[in-house]
Amino acid sequence: MKRFSFFNASALTLGFAFLYLPIVLLIIFSFNESRLVTVWGGFSTKWYSAVFANKGFMDAAWVTVRVGVVSATLATILGTMAALVLVRAGRFPGKTLFSGMVYAPLVMPEVITGLSLLLLFVSLDFDRGFWTIILAHVTFSMCYSAVVVSSRLVTFDMSLEEAAMDLGASRMATFFQVTVPIILPAIVSAWLLSFTLSLDDLVIASFTSGPGATTLPMKIYSQVRLGVTPEINALSTILVVLVSTGVIAASLLTKRREVQRRREERAAFAES
Amino acid sequence: MSNLTNLTEVTDLLTAGEPETPQRPKRRSRMVLPKNFGRCALILVPYVWLLVLFLIPFIIVVKISLSDTAIAMPPYTPTFDWAGGWASFKEMVGGWDFENFTWLMEDDLYWKSYLSSLEIAFVSSLLALLIGYPIAYSMARAPAEWRPTLLMLIILPFWTSFLIRVYAWIGILKKEGLLNMLLMHLGIIDDPLTILNTDLAVYIGIVYSYLPFMVLPLYSSLEKMDDSLLEAATDLGCSPFKAFWLITVPLSLPGVIAGCFLVFIPAVGEFVIPDLLGGSNTLMIGKTLWVEFFANRDWPVASAVAVILLILLVVPIVLFQRQQEKQQEKGA
Numbered sequence: 001m002k003r004f005s006f007f008n009a010s011a012l013t014l015g016f017a018f019l020y021l022p023i024v025l026l027i028i029f030s031f032n033e034s035r036l037v038t039v040w041g042g043f044s045t046k047w048y049s050a051v052f053a054n055k056g057f058m059d060a061a062w063v064t065v066r067v068g069v070v071s072a073t074l075a076t077i078l079g080t081m082a083a084l085v086l087v088r089a090g091r092f093p094g095k096t097l098f099s100g101m102v103y104a105p106l107v108m109p110e111v112i113t114g115l116s117l118l119l120l121f122v123s124l125d126f127d128r129g130f131w132t133i134i135l136a137h138v139t140f141s142m143c144y145s146a147v148v149v150s151s152r153l154v155t156f157d158m159s160l161e162e163a164a165m166d167l168g169a170s171r172m173a174t175f176f177q178v179t180v181p182i183i184l185p186a187i188v189s190a191w192l193l194s195f196t197l198s199l200d201d202l203v204i205a206s207f208t209s210g211p212g213a214t215t216l217p218m219k220i221y222s223q224v225r226l227g228v229t230p231e232i233n234a235l236s237t238i239l240v241v242l243v244s245t246g247v248i249a250a251s252l253l254t255k256r257r258e259v260q261r262r263r264e265e266r267a268a269f270a271e272s
Numbered sequence: 273m274s275n276l277t278n279l280t281e282v283t284d285l286l287t288a289g290e291p292e293t294p295q296r297p298k299r300r301s302r303m304v305l306p307k308n309f310g311r312c313a314l315i316l317v318p319y320v321w322l323l324v325l326f327l328i329p330f331i332i333v334v335k336i337s338l339s340d341t342a343i344a345m346p347p348y349t350p351t352f353d354w355a356g357g358w359a360s361f362k363e364m365v366g367g368w369d370f371e372n373f374t375w376l377m378e379d380d381l382y383w384k385s386y387l388s389s390l391e392i393a394f395v396s397s398l399l400a401l402l403i404g405y406p407i408a409y410s411m412a413r414a415p416a417e418w419r420p421t422l423l424m425l426i427i428l429p430f431w432t433s434f435l436i437r438v439y440a441w442i443g444i445l446k447k448e449g450l451l452n453m454l455l456m457h458l459g460i461i462d463d464p465l466t467i468l469n470t471d472l473a474v475y476i477g478i479v480y481s482y483l484p485f486m487v488l489p490l491y492s493s494l495e496k497m498d499d500s501l502l503e504a505a506t507d508l509g510c511s512p513f514k515a516f517w518l519i520t521v522p523l524s525l526p527g528v529i530a531g532c533f534l535v536f537i538p539a540v541g542e543f544v545i546p547d548l549l550g551g552s553n554t555l556m557i558g559k560t561l562w563v564e565f566f567a568n569r570d571w572p573v574a575s576a577v578a579v580i581l582l583i584l585l586v587v588p589i590v591l592f593q594r595q596q597e598k599q600q601e602k603g604a
Binding site for chain 1: 321328562
């Protein structure tokens with residue numbers, strides 16, 4: 001059995017210390033009694049009550065969650081469609097442009113995406129706010145969703161669909177009863193990725209939002225510019241813990257599903 | 273299909289946790305979509321969406337970069353009036369000029385921020401490579417049952433908020449922050465160091481935030497490596513260090529290139545990190561654009577800044593695409 005060498009163990013320890021220490025310190029100091037963030041004044045959870053009592057934070061959190069859920073859902077649907085177009089639709093006029101438009105947003109600086117969308121909304125005379133943030137988030141998240149779903153579609157075993165259709169299933173029935181269940185883990189990942197991207201976004205939301213629609217990152221940013229406060233530490237801790245738990249749970253669930261699916265496939269194969 | 277195999281691989285790692293490489297069916301997916309209304313609708317919906325919300329906005333940015341600043345809403349002139357029809361369009365085109373671009377050339381604030389963005393992004397990519405390589409290497413050499421956990425630990429920070437991770441460094445780096453307290457407590461320094469609001473803090477922030485993007489492609493190229501090559505080299509009398517330099521490094525080169533591009537490209541246009549960690553003399557183009565837009569409310573100049581940033585980024589993006597294509601051809 002292979003074991004860690006001294007070099008490997010120390011590289012990993014140092015590397016992960018660098019990645020995790022800042023977050024761990026942030027979490028520790030969110031339980032600090034003192035308002036001075038770097039002086040330990042004893043254990044306290046008062047900053048957490050302060051966060052929940054802060055109406056500004058709570059309103060922003062509610063806006064963020066609604067934007068996240070709506071935009072992630074739309075982005076997953078559009079992204080799955082785009083993935084099907086990329087992998088399955090064959091050739092059609094303008095396909096190069098299409099795949100370019102799917103991949104470009106992944107590397108586009110946020111300031112440019114934000115600025116260009118804002119200028120679009122201004123020229124169309126849209127009222128900026130909740131819905132313009134959603135339109136903006138859907139646009140960049142659907143590209144991530146398309147990449148995630150298309151990488152699953154590429155490895156898809158086509159004989160399963162062929163079998164379903166040979167047995168008399170219609171195209172629609174085949175798609176919803178065979179294709180979707182198999183690519184479901186990728187669709188779930190795409191939704192989660194889109195939701196977190198929306199939850200995290202500061203730059204694009206700042207450009208595309210208007211009065212009355214402040215998302216949590218925008219709220220945090222305006223507070224952070226004034227300095228480090230224990231409330232922000234507490235709020236950050238809540239967000240980090242929620243997102244990490246979600247990601248770990250989702251990854252364990254998809255892994256279990258995957259193992260189960262493989263076992264079932266093998267069993268079905270053995271039976272036949 | 274995609275030329276960005278490596279980017280796909282990275283997103284794969286980010287979302288699935290583990291690469292699903294075995295039994296990739298070599299057979300090309302056969303067309304099963306109906307060649308009728310359904311297929312057209314499937315293509316048209318995402319196509320139109322991206323045209324309207326991705327491509328047309330860029331054309332508008334270019335258009336406004338050619339316009340003049342005006343004290344009005346929207347704050348630029350000339351504007352296009354649908355009711356005016358063709359005459360209005362001609363008038364708008366007639367009003368275009370390259371004044372904003374000449375302005376960008378003449379004022380050295382702008383080209384200095386372009387140069388310093390490129391420099392900061394370049395140096396940060398190298399630093400991320402130096403820090404990321406030992407991590408990725410050690411992950412690939414780790415016992416197989418440990419690898420999924422290690423991979424999860426690299427991916428997890430990517431999912432947690434960027435803003436919060438940058439914010440966490442403020443408390444560490446500031447004058448009365450944790451790092452200075454620790455160093456002074458240990459007696460290494462007598463007076464607190466000024467790190468926050470300097471370029472050094474920006475480097476730390478970029479390397480810290482983009483490290484997963486460096487480690488993942490490196491890991492996926494190192495993990496595929498055949499161990500027997502190293503064994504053969506050692507058997508033939510090669511020292512471990514020489515074997516690493518002559519075998520491991522060249523074989524991981526695609527990962528190195530992909531990782532550097534994945535750090536460099538987004539770092540050039542970065543806004544949050546230079547704004548929160550950098551000082552007033554940290555010039556980065558993302559920040560300049562933001563200030564031009566939100567503080568000076570000069571939309572035409574902000575658009576011109578965006579157009580030039582895009583032109584600068586086209587070169588590395590095309591180089592990246594080329595490299596990915598080459599990789600794909602080699603793999604096929």
